[in-house]
Amino acid sequence: MSDADTPVVACPACGGPLSAETTSWTCAVGHRYSHAELAEGQAAACVRTLWYALRSLEDRAISSRFAAASYEQDGFTRQAELLLTQSVDDLAMVDRLHVLLQDLKGDERPRTAHPAPVSHDEPTGQGSHS
Secondary structure, X not given: OOHHHOOOEEOOOOOOEEEEOOOEEEEOOOOEEEHHHHHHHHHHHHHHHHHHHHHHHHHHHHHHHHHHHXXXXXXXXXXXXXXXXXXXXXXXXXXXXXXXXXXXXXXXXXXXXXXXXXXXXXXXXXXXXX
């Protein structure tokens, strides 16, 4: 295999470039993977990244609802409506990500994820997402 044929793949641990060898992959930092270990590490990185995306969407839904309440109180009804619509859209995406993660068998949230996700029903954005 020539250098031109060598795929460019990111290390699942650090994100650096991996160098393909005959039976393994190694990154500049020194992480080393067999082909099977790399596939497992990439799967875990995908699940972890999807959980981070889910968390970001939950955060945006919370902040949108908070800002909407403030705008509504100040008489900026249109801005409040737009933010509430965004919050609903974000929570719909959260639901789709939950389904995707269940399909990937990625039920485990990373340690940095929210302990109690946003609720669809509470305008303050506090509580549990179901």
